Amino acid sequence: MTLLMEEKPKVGTKYVAALRARFGAAILEESWQAPDQVTVTVPLNSLPDVVAMLYYEQGGWLATVAANDERPLNGQFAIYYVLSVEGTNEGSQAPENAYVLVRAQIPPHQPEFPSVTPKVPAAIWYEREVRDMFGIQPIGMPDERRLVLPDDWPDGLYPLRKDTMDYRYRPEPVVEDENYEFINVEGEGVVQVPLGPLHMTSDEPGHFRLYVDGEHIIDADYRLFYVHRGMEKLAESRLNYDQVTFLADRICGICGYAHNVAYSSSIERALEIDVPLRAQYIRTILLEVERLHSHLLNLGLACHFVGFDTGFMNFFRVREKAMKMAEMLTGSRKTYGVNLIGGVRRDILKEQRTLITQVLGELKSEVADLVSILLETPNIVQRTQNIGRLEPQVARDFSPVGPTLRGSGFARDIRVIHPYAAYDRVPWHVVSKDGCDVLSRTLIRAEEFFESISLIERCLDSMPAGPILTEGFKYKPYKYALGYVEAPRGEDIHWSMLGDNQKIYRWKCRASSYNNWPPLRYMLRGNTISDAPLIVASIDPCYSCTERVTVVDVRKKKATIIPYKEMERYCIERKDSPLKKY
Amino acid sequence: MLRDSVSNLTVAEHSKYSIHEDPAAGQLKAALLKDIHRSVYVYRVDCGGCNGCEIEIFAALTPLFDVERFGIKVVSSPRHADVLVYTGSMTRSMRVPALRAYHAAPEPKICVAYGACGCSGGIFHDLYCVWGGADKFIPIDVYIPGCPPTPAATIYGFAISLGILGQKLKTSHHVQGEDEHVSLAHPQVPYLLRVQLERESRRMAGYLYGKQIADTFLTMLEENPNQVKENVQAYLDKQADPRLSEIVARLVTVYDGYQGAV
Amino acid sequence: MGRCIYCGRCEEVCPTGAITLSPDFELSVMNKQDLFEQADYKLAACHRCGKYFAPVKEIEYAGALLRQSDLPEVVKTNAGALLNICPECKRKNDVSKMVNLYQENKDVAR
Numbered sequence: 012m013t014l015l016m017e018e019k020p021k022v023g024t025k026y027v028a029a030l031r032a033r034f035g036a037a038i039l040e041e042s043w044q045a046p047d048q049v050t051v052t053v054p055l056n057s058l059p060d061v062v063a064m065l066y067y068e069q070g071g072w073l074a075t076v077a078a079n080d081e082r083p084l085n086g087q088f089a090i091y092y093v094l095s096v097e098g099t100n101e102g103s104q105a106p107e108n109a110y111v112l113v114r115a116q117i118p119p120h121q122p123e124f125p126s127v128t129p130k131v132p133a134a135i136w137y138e139r140e141v142r143d144m145f146g147i148q149p150i151g152m153p154d155e156r157r158l159v160l161p162d163d164w165p166d167g168l169y170p171l172r173k174d175t176m177d178y179r180y181r182p183e184p185v186v187e188d189e190n191y192e193f194i195n196v197e198g199e200g201v202v203q204v205p206l207g208p209l210h211m212t213s214d215e216p217g218h219f220r221l222y223v224d225g226e227h228i229i230d231a232d233y234r235l236f237y238v239h240r241g242m243e244k245l246a247e248s249r250l251n252y253d254q255v256t257f258l259a260d261r262i263c264g265i266c267g268y269a270h271n272v273a274y275s276s277s278i279e280r281a282l283e284i285d286v287p288l289r290a291q292y293i294r295t296i297l298l299e300v301e302r303l304h305s306h307l308l309n310l311g312l313a314c315h316f317v318g319f320d321t322g323f324m325n326f327f328r329v330r331e332k333a334m335k336m337a338e339m340l341t342g343s344r345k346t347y348g349v350n351l352i353g354g355v356r357r358d359i360l361k362e363q364r365t366l367i368t369q370v371l372g373e374l375k376s377e378v379a380d381l382v383s384i385l386l387e388t389p390n391i392v393q394r395t396q397n398i399g400r401l402e403p404q405v406a407r408d409f410s411p412v413g414p415t416l417r418g419s420g421f422a423r424d425i426r427v428i429h430p431y432a433a434y435d436r437v438p439w440h441v442v443s444k445d446g447c448d449v450l451s452r453t454l455i456r457a458e459e460f461f462e463s464i465s466l467i468e469r470c471l472d473s474m475p476a477g478p479i480l481t482e483g484f485k486y487k488p489y490k491y492a493l494g495y496v497e498a499p500r501g502e503d504i505h506w507s508m509l510g511d512n513q514k515i516y517r518w519k520c521r522a523s524s525y526n527n528w529p530p531l532r533y534m535l536r537g538n539t540i541s542d543a544p545l546i547v548a549s550i551d552p553c554y555s556c557t558e559r560v561t562v563v564d565v566r567k568k569k570a571t572i573i574p575y576k577e578m579e580r581y582c583i584e585r586k587d588s589p590l591k592k593y
Numbered sequence: 594m595l596r597d598s599v600s601n602l603t604v605a606e607h608s609k610y611s612i613h614e615d616p617a618a619g620q621l622k623a624a625l626l627k628d629i630h631r632s633v634y635v636y637r638v639d640c641g642g643c644n645g646c647e648i649e650i651f652a653a654l655t656p657l658f659d660v661e662r663f664g665i666k667v668v669s670s671p672r673h674a675d676v677l678v679y680t681g682s683m684t685r686s687m688r689v690p691a692l693r694a695y696h697a698a699p700e701p702k703i704c705v706a707y708g709a710c711g712c713s714g715g716i717f718h719d720l721y722c723v724w725g726g727a728d729k730f731i732p733i734d735v736y737i738p739g740c741p742p743t744p745a746a747t748i749y750g751f752a753i754s755l756g757i758l759g760q761k762l763k764t765s766h767h768v769q770g771e772d773e774h775v776s777l778a779h780p781q782v783p784y785l786l787r788v789q790l791e792r793e794s795r796r797m798a799g800y801l802y803g804k805q806i807a808d809t810f811l812t813m814l815e816e817n818p819n820q821v822k823e824n825v826q827a828y829l830d831k832q833a834d835p836r837l838s839e840i841v842a843r844l845v846t847v848y849d850g851y852q853g854a855v
Numbered sequence: 856m857g858r859c860i861y862c863g864r865c866e867e868v869c870p871t872g873a874i875t876l877s878p879d880f881e882l883s884v885m886n887k888q889d890l891f892e893q894a895d896y897k898l899a900a901c902h903r904c905g906k907y908f909a910p911v912k913e914i915e916y917a918g919a920l921l922r923q924s925d926l927p928e929v930v931k932t933n934a935g936a937l938l939n940i941c942p943e944c945k946r947k948n949d950v951s952k953m954v955n956l957y958q959e960n961k962d963v964a965r
Contacts, residue, residue, distance in 0.1 A: 161686035161722065170721055179719045184685070240641055240684055241720040249719070257862050261716055264645025264741060308648065327655035334652065342801075342876075345645045345741055348862040356867065357799040361834035476839050478796045712857035712890065726857075728887065737883045738890060740860035750883035760889065761881045762856075767894040775871050775916040777923060784924035800867035855925075 019046040023109025026069050026096050027051060034061060044492045045280050047429065050091070050112040055124055058115045062092045063130040065111055070097040072423070073410040073526075074110065074495070076137035077506040077519035078145045080173045081116075084489065088117040088147055090124060092134070093493065093506065097428060108428045110493055123148040133410040136529055144171040159239050162186055170244055171517075178241065178248040223540055231535040231543075246518045247510070252278060252352050252486065255515060259505075260346040262520060265308065268301045268347045269498030270505070270520060275350040276431060277494025277507040278515075282484060288433070290354040290479040295433040296470045297340060297347055298496065299463040303374065304333035305499035306456040306463070309548070313453050314385065316545040317394040322385050329377045336367050354480035364471060375464055382457045395450035399534045399546030402447060409530040412523050413501020414459070415550045418452035420445035425497040437469040449542075449549040489516065498523050500550075524550070612695060614732040621701035622734070626756045629675055631664030633755060636674035638694045641684035641723060645741040646708040650678065653744035665751055671697040676754060679727035682710035682717040688730060695731055703754050706733045707747075709740040716740075778808075781815045786851045793847045797840045806837070810844050821848075856882065857890040871916065901941035903948075908941035 027049060031038050040052040053061050065071040071094035078090045092113040098106055117124050126149035127134040138149040139158035146169035160170075163184035169175050222230045242262065246255045259274040260267035272294050279286055307330040314322030334344045340363055341347040349355050385391055401411070406419040416423055422443035426434040442458040444451035488511035496503050501523030510516035527550045534546050639647055653660050654667060668674055671694040683691065695704070706727045709715030714725030727733055737750035752758040779787055790810060795803035813824045822845065829838045865874045884890055898907040899914050918938050921931055937945060 161684065163685055163688075164722075176721065178721055180721050181724070182721075184688070239686065239722050240682060240717045241722040242717070245717065245720055257860060257864070258716060261643045261645070261740075261860075264643040264648055267643070267645070324656050327652070328657055331652065331655075331657040342863055343861065344743060345649065346860070346862070348864075355799060356801070358797070358802050358836065358840075360798070360802060360836055361832070476836075479799055480796050482796065709858055709860055712887070715858055716860055718858060733887075735883055735885055736857060736887055736890060738857050738859065739880075739882065740862075742882075743880055746880040746882060749881045753883045753885065758881075760884055762884050762889050764889045765892045767892075769894075769896045769912065773912065775873075775912055775919070777916075777919050778870075778872070780923060784920055785926075801863070804867065 021049075022047040022107055023049055023096065023111060025107060026065065026109060026111055029069060030061060030064070033064060037061070044112075044490075047109045048112070048280075048493060049109065050114050052114045052116070055115045055117065058090075058092070058113065059125050059127045059130050061113050062094065062127045062134070065094050065096055065113070066131045066133075068099070070099045071095065071111070072097070073131060073133040073137075074493075074502070075504045075506060075519060075521035076134060076141065077517070078141040078147060078171075079508065079517045079519075080145065080171065082119055083173055085116075086119070088119060088122060088145065090115055090117060090141065090147070091506065092127065093504065095425075095428065097423075106428075110429070110495075112493075117147055122146055123150050125150050126152040128152050132408045133526070133529070136525060143169075145169050146172065161239065170241060178244045228535050228538050228540060228543065231532050243518050243520070246515050248514070251513050252509075252515065255518070256350045256352070257346075257348050259520070260348050262522060264345055265305050266301060266498040266500060266503070266523070267345070268297055268349070269496040269503050270522070271347065271350045272298060272432065273494040273496040273503045273505040274507065274518070274520065275352055275494065276496070277492050277505045278352050278509065280494060281490040281492035281507065281509060282487060284353050284481055284484050286354055287478045287481060288475045289358075289477050291433045292436075292470050292474050293355050293357075293359060293479060294350070295437075296359070296467050297337075297349060298432065299467045299470075300333060300337050300340065301347075302463045302499045303460060304330055304337065306460045307333060307378070309456055309499075310382075310385070310453065310460075312548050313395075313449075313545070314391075316548055317391055319385070319388055319390060322381065322388070325381055329374060329381065332370050332374050332377075336370050339363050339366050351480065353482060353484065354478070356480075358479055359471075359474070367467070368471065371464055371467060375461065378460060385457075392450060394542075394545065395448060395453060395549075396446070397448050397450075398538060398542050399449045399549055400447045400537075401530060401534050405530050405533045409526070411501070411527045411530050411550075413497070413499070413527070414452045414455040415501065415527045415530075417441070417443040417455050419447045425495050425502040429495055431495060433470060437466060437473065439466050439469070449545055452549045486513065491517075500524055501527065611730040612692070612732055618701055618732075622703060625675065625701045625703070629755075633663075633665045633676060633751075634668045634674050635665055635676045635678055635751075636668055636671045636694070636698065637678045637680065638671070638691055640679055640681035640687040640691050640711070640727060641717075642681035642708065642710060646680040646711070649741040649744055650680075650707070650747060653747040658744040658748060660748055660751060663748075663751070663757075671695075672699065674698045674702065676703045676705060676751075677731075678705045678707050678711075679731060679733070680707045680711050681727075682714040682720075682723040682725060683727055683729060684723050688724060691727070692730060703734045704731050705735045705737060705750065705754055706731075707737050707750070708742055709738060712736045712738050779811045779815055781818075782811055786848070787811060789847050789851060790844055793843055794840065797843055806840055807844070810841065814848075856892065857887065899939060901944055902939040903944040904941060906941055906943075914938055 021043060027038075027041055030051060034053070034057060037053050037057040038051055039054065040050075042050050044050065051061075062071075062073075066073065074093040074095045076090065076092050078088065081087055081089045094111050094113070095108065096111045097108045115124065122145070124147060126138055128138055128149070129151055135152075135154060136158060138152050139154060139156070141147055142149060142152075143157055143159045146167070157164075163186050165182050165185045168182060222228065242258060246258055250258060256271050256275055259270040262270040276286075278284075307326050311323045311326030311330065314320070314326060337347065338344050340359065341349050341357060349357055401415065401419045403419050403421070406416055406421065412423075420443065422441045424441040425431075427441055439462055442455050442462060444455055446454075486509055488509055491506065491508035494505040494507065503523055504521045506517075506519040506521075508516040508518075531547065531550060534550075535543060538546060637647065637650060650667070652658060671677065677694065677698055679691065681687065695702075704727070706712045710717060711727050714720075714723055717723050718725045724730070735750060735754040737746060739746050742750065749758065753760055791804070791807045794807035794810070797803065798806055809828070810825065813828070814821050817824060825841060825845065829841055832838075861876070863876050866876050896910040896912055899909055899911045900907050918935065921934055921938075924931070926934075937948075940948070
């Protein structure tokens with residue numbers, strides 16, 4: 012495998028060269044984890060500029076931000092900004108897509124770093140999470156509220172620091188009631204509509220606060236992370252490498268397998284394990300089976316929210332066929348748990364193959380009928396066109412992912428940009444639309460559904476022979492790498508560093524919805540209350556994904572939140588909506 | 594200041610937060626069950642689930658499983674509910690909302706712990722940000738295990754909570770008998786050969802199918818060591834599965850290799 | 856059973872086939888205690904230090920596997936002698952053997 016690595020040319024050298032040209036000696040170190048993954052270490056004060064340059068000048072998208080307590084290794088905290096750098100489509104050059112990790116070390120006696128959020132808004136949630144979990148302050152971050160840790164968590168206790176607490180430590184609740192401060196929108200006639208955390212639009216907990224004037228939403232704020240359980244800490248303490256795959260399945264009950272693959276492939280990449288080709292095909296098939304059921308779920312909900320319950324029931328009826336397929340292939344309807352480090356646990360034999368081929372045929376014709384019924388229902392188009400607009404510029408600033416992004420004109424799909432599993436071995440195409448609205452996002456899901464079916468069929472047809480499991484490798488401590496998967500809702504990114512005791516040292520998993528929540532506020536503005544559930548459902552949010560793990564926020568300063576400037580102005584003047592400006 | 598002692602508030606310590614049910618509630622519940630028959634309103638309280646449970650409850654509602662035919666209907670407010678279904682491992686943030694939902698539902702009410710997390714905290718049972726199951730705070734009447742419970746298990750669980758069906762599972766206590774021994778699998782086949790065959794089969798077909806395929810091969814080997822190749826070929830012809838043939842061909846190679854070495 | 860995530864991993868890796876998953880779905884209970892299954896097995900004591908260290912059944916199984924294997928008799932006898940010794944005593948045994956070996960080598964070298 013070492014050989015393989017040398018054969019493959021490095022991708023992304025030009026970005027490192029560009030950084031060196033601009034920042035010179037500030038690029039302290041460069042190290043490659045994979046042919047298309049490079050870490051550059053920079054001094055703390057250059058961090059915002061380096062990230063901003065990659066993001067806006069080199070076509071970068073913020074994939075994730077991982078903080079790591081490396082004090083046992085080198086005496087410092089470290090923070091990694093992970094960008095997928097894709098170049099600026101100049102000329103007809105072949106795209107050069109690489110993951111660039113910008114790393115900076117943070118001294119433990121002064122746990123703070125300059126916030127990148129003012130330059131790259133996409134970093135906002137990540138930096139709030141780092142503050143919660145590690146107690147490292149982002150200096151210049153406008154939002155001082157907790158993100159992940161519950162309100163009743165004590166101040167000054169940071170779960171992910173290696174020396175703070177056992178993973179089982181449960182402090183006494185410090186407050187009896189929630190005390191999260193929602194943003195304060197004032198203006199004549201503005202009414203607050205609180206929704207949740209238990210509410211009727213969705214199954215999962217999340218507290219929304221809509222600020223409305225009459226029927227119109229002026230702004231929205233939300234408190235999520237009601238589902239934070241502490242998975243990342245669990246993976247570092249109780250479980251071994253193979254057991255974490257089952258935990259990864261439970262990050263999300265809908266797209267869990269995508270997380271599972273992302274986690275396994277991050278470890279495999281770090282260790283340069285050659286996963287057998289047949290296993291790669293099986294993973295691809297299962298990922299697409301998961302997309303089938305997930306998209307049917309979302310199409311069903313879209314019907315439900317516009318009052319077309321016949322469609323809702325019908326989509327859920329055919330969805331059971333996708334569930335049956337999953338059960339046949341994995342033994343489980345929802346939590347597949349099929350991956351091990353090095354391959355998969357189950358092969359596809361003739362019996363399963365025959366059955367899924369038959370089910371795929373049924374699904375194809377039934378869903379085609381349902382989608383045409385859906386689109387011919389006039390109500391649907393009326394209710395979804397131009398609703399919940401995600402303007403391309405907002406999308407560019409916040410790095411949303413999946414159908415949410417592809418509905419705003421960006422044909423960005425990790426399966427093509429950073430091919431993994433077998434996606435570069437079977438032909439298929441990316442679906443994108445430029446309507447920027449709920450309708451576009453719904454149509455994308457419908458088209459992707461059929462794309463998934465043909466992907467599965469092609470994978471079955473060209474499935475290679477050979478083993479499905481690589482065994483007998485050794486775990487090497489402190490190697491790290493990224494794993495990435497285009498889940499039904501967008502890319503899932505896992506950053507894993509291996510430990511020296513058969514346990515992972517640090518696992519940072521970022522689910523797709525994490526990147527889709529922050530821009531939601533912009534999508535809600537300017538619409539009516541009655542459209543809110545529809546808009547929320549159109550990003551197909553997954554609360555539990557996002558709320559995996561997190562922590563505490565440090566200081567509950569009574570500071571008022573400084574909203575984005577534009578938003579402030581809009582709140583005061585309540586005219587000239589920023590939405591119209593773009 | 595490493596806090597390594599497991600504080601783990603015990604159930605008794607939880608009690609200052611948890612709800613103590615009135616002893617008369619049992620009678621009220623029995624009366625309720627008699628009254629509601631086929632008109633049961635269910636409210637779901639997600640206390641930190643991964644969505645798997647929520648979506649399986651959804652699946653139980655929709656046409657294929659259709660719990661509505663039993664009169665079970667999901668409502669969108671706890672104030673309308675006869676049954677509260679608690680999913681998720683009870684995260685810290687959801688403790689207060691969960692109690693609020695409990696108090697909002699009219700008495701008498703039936704509380705169900707749903708899924709491995711709802712029953713005990715599941716894979717998250719001892720984590721810092723969860724309390725480990727709904728019964729730490731809420732008086733639970735019925736436990737539906739599963740991760741997630743399938744729609745069929747869900748329907749059965751509802752039937753139990755409504756007193757329509759009886760409970761099947763009973764706690765068991767096995768004590769080792771005097772002459773209780775583990776029997777060896779395939780005693781006629783040398784252990785090292787068996788391990789090699791099982792390993793190759795696992796590498797090719799995965800754990801479950803690999804085990805089954807190796808078992809079939811070993812059984813044939815035991816039955817008639819001299820005719821094993823002919824018998825295997827006849828079996829493969831009958832199955833007509835190219836992938837199975839590929840895997841078994843590897844096993845034959847392993848077998849030949851072992852014979853050669855001996 | 857309340858905490859089981861039904862991944863089936865135990866079934867797959869169990870060398871004796873003691874665990875099998877069934878399609879039975881009627882698992883709901885009114886009383887949490889009914890989700891528990893308890894099994895008591897006799898423990899074996901270490902022949903050296905007398906501490907209990909593993910179920911008798913497991914040691915018998917290991918012994919049976921050893922007899923079934925076609926290893927040379929001398930290996931079987933040596934390994935068989937260690938069956939009833941706990942891991943800690945085995946480690947101590949190994950260390951003292953190594954020390955002896957080292958001493959012998961030193962003596963030979965001299």
